[in-house]
Amino acid sequence: MDIYHHLSSDFIAILITLKLAIVTCFFLALIGTPLAYFLAFKSKKTKPFIETIVTLPLVLPPTVIGFYLIIIFSPETALGKIFIILTGEQLIFSFYGLVLASIIYSLPFWVQPLQASFEKIGRDTIRTSYSLGAGPLDTFFNVIIPLCKKGFFTSFIISFAHTLGEFGIVLMVGGGIHGKTKVIAISIYDHVEQLSFGKAHILAGGMLILSFIILLTLFYFNKRTVVKVK
Amino acid sequence: MSNLSVFLNGKIGSLILNFEHHFQNDGITILYGPNGSGKSTIISALGGFINNLETRIFFNGNEIHDIDKFPPNKRQFGIMFQNPILFEHLSVEENLDFVTKRNQINTQNKSSISKEYLINQLELNSLLKRSPENLSGGEKLRVVLARTILKNPNYLLLDEPMSDLDIKYKAKLLFFLKDFNKKFKIPILYITHSIEEITQIGDQIVLIKNGKKIDSGSVSNVLNRSSFVDLTGKFESSSILEGIVSRHDQNLHMTTLDLNGQKLIVPGLPGKLNDIVRVRIRSRDILLSSSRVKTQITENELQGLISSIEIEKNSAFTELVIVLKNFKNNRKKQKLRARIMTYTLKNKKLLIHDNVFIYVSSVSIDRQAYQSK
Numbered sequence: 060m061d062i063y064h065h066l067s068s069d070f071i072a073i074l075i076t077l078k079l080a081i082v083t084c085f086f087l088a089l090i091g092t093p094l095a096y097f098l099a100f101k102s103k104k105t106k107p108f109i110e111t112i113v114t115l116p117l118v119l120p121p122t123v124i125g126f127y128l129i130i131i132f133s134p135e136t137a138l139g140k141i142f143i144i145l146t147g148e149q150l151i152f153s154f155y156g157l158v159l160a161s162i163i164y165s166l167p168f169w170v171q172p173l174q175a176s177f178e179k180i181g182r183d184t185i186r187t188s189y190s191l192g193a194g195p196l197d198t199f200f201n202v203i204i205p206l207c208k209k210g211f212f213t214s215f216i217i218s219f220a221h222t223l224g225e226f227g228i229v230l231m232v233g234g235g236i237h238g239k240t241k242v243i244a245i246s247i248y249d250h251v252e253q254l255s256f257g258k259a260h261i262l263a264g265g266m267l268i269l270s271f272i273i274l275l276t277l278f279y280f281n282k283r284t285v286v287k288v289k
Numbered sequence: 290m291s292n293l294s295v296f297l298n299g300k301i302g303s304l305i306l307n308f309e310h311h312f313q314n315d316g317i318t319i320l321y322g323p324n325g326s327g328k329s330t331i332i333s334a335l336g337g338f339i340n341n342l343e344t345r346i347f348f349n350g351n352e353i354h355d356i357d358k359f360p361p362n363k364r365q366f367g368i369m370f371q372n373p374i375l376f377e378h379l380s381v382e383e384n385l386d387f388v389t390k391r392n393q394i395n396t397q398n399k400s401s402i403s404k405e406y407l408i409n410q411l412e413l414n415s416l417l418k419r420s421p422e423n424l425s426g427g428e429k430l431r432v433v434l435a436r437t438i439l440k441n442p443n444y445l446l447l448d449e450p451m452s453d454l455d456i457k458y459k460a461k462l463l464f465f466l467k468d469f470n471k472k473f474k475i476p477i478l479y480i481t482h483s484i485e486e487i488t489q490i491g492d493q494i495v496l497i498k499n500g501k502k503i504d505s506g507s508v509s510n511v512l513n514r515s516s517f518v519d520l521t522g523k524f525e526s527s528s529i530l531e532g533i534v535s536r537h538d539q540n541l542h543m544t545t546l547d548l549n550g551q552k553l554i555v556p557g558l559p560g561k562l563n564d565i566v567r568v569r570i571r572s573r574d575i576l577l578s579s580s581r582v583k584t585q586i587t588e589n590e591l592q593g594l595i596s597s598i599e600i601e602k603n604s605a606f607t608e609l610v611i612v613l614k615n616f617k618n619n620r621k622k623q624k625l626r627a628r629i630m631t632y633t634l635k636n637k638k639l640l641i642h643d644n645v646f647i648y649v650s651s652v653s654i655d656r657q658a659y660q661s662k
Binding site: 192 | 361362366378436
């Protein structure tokens with residue numbers, strides 16, 4: 060009975076983790092894509108500043124980001140209050156608090172590959188498309204997206220894998236509440252703390268295999284594209 | 290008469306632009322100048338891609354410089370950028386269709402340029418199903434040119450389109466452009482560094498240096514002016530002569546021109562008898578003699594009068610201007626620049642107002658890719 064309970068708790072953590080990764084990637088596509096486009100083509104003076112902000116999560120300890128997010132998400136702040144009005148729930152320790160934190164934490168992983176991909180196709184491609192009569196949206200959907208397929212794929216895979224593996228921020232902002240904000244990484248930590256190495260093995264091994272497969276897919280796909288180009 | 294007026298003022302990087310010109314609404318206008326003089330910037334501004342310059346553009350009586358009202362995709366120019374790009378996710382044919390899909394209204398308006406016409410003229414049939422990745426430089430250029438023209442533009446803007454092309458194909462494409470220009474009455478603005486290309490297809494020419502217009506006018510006139518020689522340097526100094534086609538030799542592929550009663554033999558031209566054609570003779574390709582050379586050393590012997598002698602300081606060279614003898618008196622005087630060693634000038638005792646015999650090899654003469662009128 061007890062064993063079953065624990066298994067199902069791990070299973071719930073897996074579902075929450077996957078849901079978090081998918082929802083995060085969805086919002087990253089909406090936010091990170093225009094940002095990558097802006098950094099690749101539009102910005103001039105502001106570029107180093109924005110690039111720095113986007114890249115900060117890469118270098119900061121997760122606890123630093125987590126700490127500030129706890130403060131920003133608290134029910135006393137404007138953001139916290141608005142969220143309570145909208146959902147009747149606190150942002151902190153909620154699933155959407157986790158999503159918001161993950162978006163910030165994984166933003167560089169979405170923006171950087173895509174920005175590089177946009178920069179590679181270059182301004183000339185866009186000018187050519189405009190001069191042939193295609194407007195900006197037409198150009199984006201019919202020229203840029205097809206030409207940057209590889210960039211989008213890389214951004215998605217890396218961001219997805221990265222979100223799966225988050226620990227520090229998720230623990231601080233989400234609190235590891237069972238059935239709500241407890242993700243695989245936290246479950247593993249709990250198992251190890253309780254010396255349940257067997258259960259930790261199952262989850263950790265699963266993560267290892269999954270991450271391996273995801274990255275292998277990415278590199279295999281990218282290698283194949285390179286071969287096709289030549 | 291002119292339907293495209295451009296005024297540009299401002300600073301881009303280190304270049305200060307202060308350019309104004311009323312472009313002719315027919316023929317081919319060459320934009321010529323050193324690297325970094327602002328030629329490509331002018332095309333970019335016309336396309337609506339530059340927003341930090343004070344820009345005024347009038348096209349067919351409309352102000353079109355407001356980028357919000359006339360964004361790049363709404364402008365009726367066909368632009369071929371210096372670095373031509375094909376969309377690599379589309380096949381050659383899909384690249385062509387990209388334009389026709391987006392410019393259908395235009396296509397129905399005019400006695401339109403059809404895809405079939407371009408596929409034929411530019412020999413694209415075997416390329417249609419291929420991916421742009423596998424095209425050679427020349428093939429790519431033809432596809433890009435076809436795609437640009439397929440837009441049915443009101444003005445064609447070409448930024449050094451032939452710079453990567455081998456000579457054999459260049460002649461073909463230049464001929465196509467000239468023919469296309471006449472057939473569809475679509476004016477062309479053409480940037481090039483090649484004096485050969487200017488001679489072959491240019492009607493008008495605008496000289497630009499450091500963002501400013503230096504000179505403009507017909508190719509025959511401007512290329513003989515010092516403003517042009519200043520840009521090319523003395524080494525490239527040359528003269529444009531006009532002659533009437535008086536004889537074609539089909540077997541030997543050569544054409545004889547009548548230059549005010551004097552004969553000039555050039556490699557075969559496509560022009561008809563009595564057409565007026567233009568040829569270019571480089572100053573350094575001319576040999577001079579104060580007396581007639583008895584043995585025939587070149588195909589051509591012309592006679593003239595030295596009208597000026599300029600010994601260059603600190604150099605081995607002297608530049609002379611020679612007025613060609615006019616045996617017919619029915620056409621304007623034609624002048625020829627010659628560049629010789631100062632040593633030769635002294636040795637042969639050539640003086641101003643002397644009669645001279647001029648020797649030019651036919652091989653060294655540049656000619657038009659078409660008949661001019």
